[in-house]
Amino acid sequence: MKTVKISSLQMAMLMYPTIVATAILSVPNLTATYANQDLWISPIFASIIGFLTVFISVRLHKLYPEKTVIQFSEQIIGRIPGKILGLAFLFFYIQSTGGITRSYAEFIVSSFLFQTPIIVVIVSMVLLCAFAVYGGLEVLGRITQVLFPLFFVPLFLLIILLSPEYEFSNIFPILERGLLPPIKGAVVPGGWFSEFFITIFLLPFLADKKKGSKYGILTVFAVMITLVVVNLIVLFILGNTTSSKTYPLMNISRYISIADFFENLESVTMAIWILGTFVKISVFFYVVVLGTAQWLNIEDYRPLVWPIGILIVEFSFWAVPSSMAFIHYEITAFPFYSVTIQTIIPLFLLGIAFFRNKNRNRNKKKETNSVYK
Amino acid sequence: MPKRRSHFIKKFLIFISFIGSIFLLSGCWDRWETNDIAIVTATAIDKKGDNQIELSLQIFIPKAFGMSSSPSGGAGGGAVKELTFVISQKGVNMADALSKLQAELPRKIFWGQCKVFIFGEKIAKEGIQDHLDFLLRHPQPRERAYMFVSKGKAKHILELQSRLERSSAETMRELVDLEIGLKVTLKDLNEMLTSEAQAAALPYLKTMTEKGKKKSFQFPKIFGSAVIKKDQMVGYISQRETRGILWIRDEIKSYTVTFEPEEKKGNISLNPVTAKVDLIPQINGVNWSMLVKIQTEGTVIQNNSSLDTSNLSNLKVVEKAFQDGIRKRVEFVIEKVQNELRADILGFAKEFHREYPKQWRKVENRWDEVFPKVKIKYDIKAHIRKEGYINKPMKFRIEEEKE
Numbered sequence: 001m002k003t004v005k006i007s008s009l010q011m012a013m014l015m016y017p018t019i020v021a022t023a024i025l026s027v028p029n030l031t032a033t034y035a036n037q038d039l040w041i042s043p044i045f046a047s048i049i050g051f052l053t054v055f056i057s058v059r060l061h062k063l064y065p066e067k068t069v070i071q072f073s074e075q076i077i078g079r080i081p082g083k084i085l086g087l088a089f090l091f092f093y094i095q096s097t098g099g100i101t102r103s104y105a106e107f108i109v110s111s112f113l114f115q116t117p118i119i120v121v122i123v124s125m126v127l128l129c130a131f132a133v134y135g136g137l138e139v140l141g142r143i144t145q146v147l148f149p150l151f152f153v154p155l156f157l158l159i160i161l162l163s164p165e166y167e168f169s170n171i172f173p174i175l176e177r178g179l180l181p182p183i184k185g186a187v188v189p190g191g192w193f194s195e196f197f198i199t200i201f202l203l204p205f206l207a208d209k210k211k212g213s214k215y216g217i218l219t220v221f222a223v224m225i226t227l228v229v230v231n232l233i234v235l236f237i238l239g240n241t242t243s244s245k246t247y248p249l250m251n252i253s254r255y256i257s258i259a260d261f262f263e264n265l266e267s268v269t270m271a272i273w274i275l276g277t278f279v280k281i282s283v284f285f286y287v288v289v290l291g292t293a294q295w296l297n298i299e300d301y302r303p304l305v306w307p308i309g310i311l312i313v314e315f316s317f318w319a320v321p322s323s324m325a326f327i328h329y330e331i332t333a334f335p336f337y338s339v340t341i342q343t344i345i346p347l348f349l350l351g352i353a354f355f356r357n358k359n360r361n362r363n364k365k366k367e368t369n370s371v372y373k
Numbered sequence: 374m375p376k377r378r379s380h381f382i383k384k385f386l387i388f389i390s391f392i393g394s395i396f397l398l399s400g401c402w403d404r405w406e407t408n409d410i411a412i413v414t415a416t417a418i419d420k421k422g423d424n425q426i427e428l429s430l431q432i433f434i435p436k437a438f439g440m441s442s443s444p445s446g447g448a449g450g451g452a453v454k455e456l457t458f459v460i461s462q463k464g465v466n467m468a469d470a471l472s473k474l475q476a477e478l479p480r481k482i483f484w485g486q487c488k489v490f491i492f493g494e495k496i497a498k499e500g501i502q503d504h505l506d507f508l509l510r511h512p513q514p515r516e517r518a519y520m521f522v523s524k525g526k527a528k529h530i531l532e533l534q535s536r537l538e539r540s541s542a543e544t545m546r547e548l549v550d551l552e553i554g555l556k557v558t559l560k561d562l563n564e565m566l567t568s569e570a571q572a573a574a575l576p577y578l579k580t581m582t583e584k585g586k587k588k589s590f591q592f593p594k595i596f597g598s599a600v601i602k603k604d605q606m607v608g609y610i611s612q613r614e615t616r617g618i619l620w621i622r623d624e625i626k627s628y629t630v631t632f633e634p635e636e637k638k639g640n641i642s643l644n645p646v647t648a649k650v651d652l653i654p655q656i657n658g659v660n661w662s663m664l665v666k667i668q669t670e671g672t673v674i675q676n677n678s679s680l681d682t683s684n685l686s687n688l689k690v691v692e693k694a695f696q697d698g699i700r701k702r703v704e705f706v707i708e709k710v711q712n713e714l715r716a717d718i719l720g721f722a723k724e725f726h727r728e729y730p731k732q733w734r735k736v737e738n739r740w741d742e743v744f745p746k747v748k749i750k751y752d753i754k755a756h757i758r759k760e761g762y763i764n765k766p767m768k769f770r771i772e773e774e775k776e
Contacts, residue, residue: 111512124394172727239564244509255516255560264485264515 005207008215010141013148015199015219018283019050020226021276022100023192024155025107025247025269027227028234030331032243035185038175039235039242042185043227049343050193050220056346057196058213061203063353069200069346070294076353085345086295090288092341094308096195097284098315099326099334101126104277105316106323111250112270122316129282130309133289134302137205140286144279151275154268155226159233161256161265166236189227191335196220197342201287246323285312407435411480414457415542417527418504419493421463426496426504428470429461429528430482431542457540459531467507484513489542490520490559491578493527497599497606502566508559516560519549522599522606523578530578530593541593549576552626554595554615566603569722569733569740574598574618577609602716610709617706620699621665621719623650630671632698634691639678639766641691643671643757654725656732662748663721665707667699672759676766683764688757696755703751711745721747 006014031039064072069089074082105121113121132140175182199216206212234248237255245251253269256262289308293301320326412433421427437456460477464470475482490508492501508514523530533541549556555576557565565573579596582589597611598618610618619625629644648669655662673682680687710718722740726733736743 114512127390127394169727173730176730238560239568241560241564241567244567251516251560257517263517 004137004205006137006141006202006205008206008208008211010145011199011202011206011212012215012219012222013144014141014202014279014283015196015216016222016226017144017148017151017276017279018198019192019195019219019223021273021280022103023189023223023227024230024276025249025273026327026330027189027192028231028238028248029243029245030188030327031182031185031231032235032248033185033331034187035182036176036240036243037171037173037235038182039185040171040228040231041175041182043189043224043231045183045186046189046193046227047220047224049190049339050196050223051217053194053196053343053346054199054213054216054220056343056350057200057203058216060200060346060350060353061212063350063357065209066204068204068291068294069197069349070291072353073349076349076356083295086291088345089341090291090295092337093284093288093291094311095315095319096338097281097288097312098317099319099329100277100281100284101312102316102319103323103326104273104281106326107247107273108270110323111247111266119313122313125278125281126285126309126313126316129278129285130305132278132282133285134305137202137286140282143282147275147279151272151279154272155230158253158256158265158268159229161258161262162233162237162252164258165255166233167239168236170235170239171232187335188331191330191338193220193223194335194338194342197346198283198287200346201290246327281312285309288312405481405483409480410483411478412483412485413487414540415489415491415531415545416487417461417491417493417523417531418467418496419527420495420499425463425465426467426470427461427463427528428467428474429459429531430474431457431459431531431540432478433457433486433540455534457542459528461528467504484511485515487514488518488546490514490518491527491530492520492522492575494522494524494599494606496527497522497575497601500604501601501606502604505559505563505566509563514559516558516563518559519546520557520559520562520575521545521578521595522575522601523593524596525580527578529580533580533591533593535592536590545578545593545595548595552624553628554612555598555619556624565718566601568720569726569737570717570720570744571603572716572718573601574610574615574718575601600710600714600716600718602714607716608714610706610714613702614706614709617702617704618710618718620648620667620703621650621652621707623648629674630695630698632694634678634680634694640675641673641678641680641682641694642675643695644674646671652719652721652724654721654728656725656729660748661725661743661746662750663724664750664752665703666752667703668754669695669699670756670758671695673757673761676760677768678766681765681769682757682760692755692757695757696753699755700751700753703753704749707749711747711749715741715745717744 027043028039031042035042060069060072064075070086073085076082077085101122104125105118108121109116109118132143196216196219199212203209203212230249234242234252237252238245238248242248250266250269254264254266256265285308289301289304292304292308293299298304320329413430414433415431417429417431419427419429434456460474462470462473462477464473471482492504496504530541530545535541535544538544538547548554555574557573557575562573562575575598576595577597577599578593580591581594582591595612597609598615599606600608600610616625616628619628625646625648628646629642630646631640631642633640646669648667651666653664653666655664676682678691680691682688682691707719710716717740721744
């Protein structure tokens with residue numbers, strides 16, 4: 001690989017929209033389904049998975065500083081099992097990218113471009129992301145640096161503009177049915193927090209490696225705070241109807257009305273969502289392409305961008321038959337699937353690697369000792 | 374040589390892809406120019422026949438708006454040209470009626486500016502949830518639109534003219550915005566009907582007639598509120614009672630309180646009046662009670678009584694009368710809501726749920742039975758802080774000068 005370098009701040013800026021973009025629109029209703037008025041507590045529980053994943057990722061990175069999971073899993077569990085595991089990772093990321101692209105397109109088609117064929121929305125987004133990925137990680141990092149304020153500031157604005165409508169007492173009673181409902185609500189966002197495992201594909205390219213883990217943890221924290229705040233503002237405005245809405249953030253952003261003319265700001269939400277999804281799809285796309293290249297031992301990943309782009313478009317259609325099925329998948333299968341692939345398997349990898357290294361070190365020590373004898 | 378050729382092909386492909394993306398940029402499929410849409414300003418839903426509804430839309434005429442604003446246009450010479458027209462169609466549900474309406478309109482129906490939804494009384498008594506489903510599911514209607522129930526046919530209200538505003542819809546919207554009566558948006562209605570109490574109150578519209586010299590003029594007026602329980606309209610409360618509800622819900626604004634101090638002839642009016650209202654639920658064994666705590670302050674705007682409010686002992690009498698006046702208003706409506714309508718439009722259920730989640734869960738399913746039994750306690754503190762630009766009532770001065 002050529003010497004591609006991004007800063008750890010850029011990594012944080014890549015990761016933040018990657019998690020927040022999909023979560024922000026549907027997380028309030030998915031958590032409210034289980035946790036009702038305690039929906040804001042769920043992201044806090046869910047973030048534990050995020051912290052754990054970042055910890056695993058950073059640890060694995062320290063053991064194999066120049067390599068991604070596709071490469072070092074071969075070293076840890078052997079060539080053939082490593083390849084199989086790599087394929088599992090790749091399949092997961094290709095499928096996820098397809099799913100994200102589809103949910104993005106469903107949202108656009110169902111709220112803004114009613115007449116536009118969904119394929120056009122999907123293809124234009126994937127095309128754009130393909131260009132970004134083709135440019136490489138440095139390009140991605142810099143785009144995000146430019147786009148990040150455009151992503152974050154409108155979100156912040158939304159919170160302020162909605163403040164006259166808040167009904168704070170909607171938060172009571174807190175923990176009405178104990179801790180179990182918010183924990184149940186945390187399962188779905190937990191799946192998203194698990195996506196922090198993607199840092200394993202970015203850490204080898206950091207220019208300032210020491211700050212990597214610090215920024216990783218900071219990003220998890222920022223995502224958690226964002227989700228808590230978003231859940232709270234949705235709760236303050238929609239109250240007990242939160243769980244019945246498909247896109248609660250849309251509903252509340254259109255509820256803004258300041259001085260009778262500053263209204264109908266749903267396009268702000270759309271802008272946030274599109275920007276975020278662009279970053280998210282690009283990052284996932286990059287991971288898939290880089291991973292595939294490493295899995296096949298190809299020096300340069302660029303020739304793979306276009307074929308995999310087509311595969312992602314296909315997967316976005318194969319993924320789900322309808323938006324209801326997608327939500328069903330998101331609630332039932334996705335959290336466990338995502339956590340298994342991105343947190344539990346890496347945890348095992350880390351465990352095995354840890355013991356192997358220990359053994360190796362001990363053996364080395366023995367050898368050195370025997371030499372001295 | 375082959376290298377140069379591949380270079381050319383590459384350039385050509387990039388060029389083609391740039392050209393290709395031009396077609397995507399315009400978003401052709403969803404190109405909606407303003408002259409392609411019919412802007413709905415208000416919607417009325419009425420019952421028609423046995424199983425059908427009649428959907429009426431008030432649609433804005435942009436052409437007329439341009440004409441009336443330009444001085445040279447309009448041959449009528451001062452005659453106000455109507456800026457809206459009403460069309461209606463019947464159907465089995467809203468979506469069905471809407472598709473039939475669309476067939477009659479050359480432009481695409483656009484809901485984004487529809488700020489008023491009116492249910493006819495008949496359909497409100499039958500049930501509104503089926504129609505709310507459409508309004509909440511369809512991506513265009515706004516959650517901020519105001520909801521009403523009308524006496525008689527709702528369509529009739531849309532057909533009325535307006536003297537000050539552009540249309541009757543605009544009149545109603547502005548009326549609600551003044552916050553003299555209830556202000557209920559689609560979001561609020563949805564929230565209230567799915568809340569613990571499952572009851573809501575909507576402003577109730579009536580058509581008033583003002584007889585002029587040449588011809589009479591008809592206009593819509595908010596006349597109390599319609600009470601909706603679960604799905605159906607179960608009753609009606611008067612404007613006076615609605616004010617009581619506003620007091621309890623802490624929604625009074627731009628509101629004048631007029632009362633008569635005991636045995637002192639004449640009235641005193643206060644405006645503006647500010648209030649802080651707390652509902653404090655209390656459970657003592659099986660006795661559920663609600664403490665209505667009101668702290669209010671007012672400024673004298675007119676004093677026709679024989680009391681000089683600058684005298685502090687008189688002020689106490691007046692404040693006492695103010696306090697009793699409010700208590701009467703509130704008691705009056707609580708009595709009616711609890712015993713006659715049996716619909717918790719005051720939000721008591723929510724308060725009990727928040728304060729006593731465990732006890733609440735036991736009565737959750739039979740709140741209808743519990744609600745009328747909830748005892749009401751009052752703690753009302755009323756003060757008069759300012760007496761306006763003059764101190765003694767005017768008639769005092771005249772009497773003093775005579776003496």
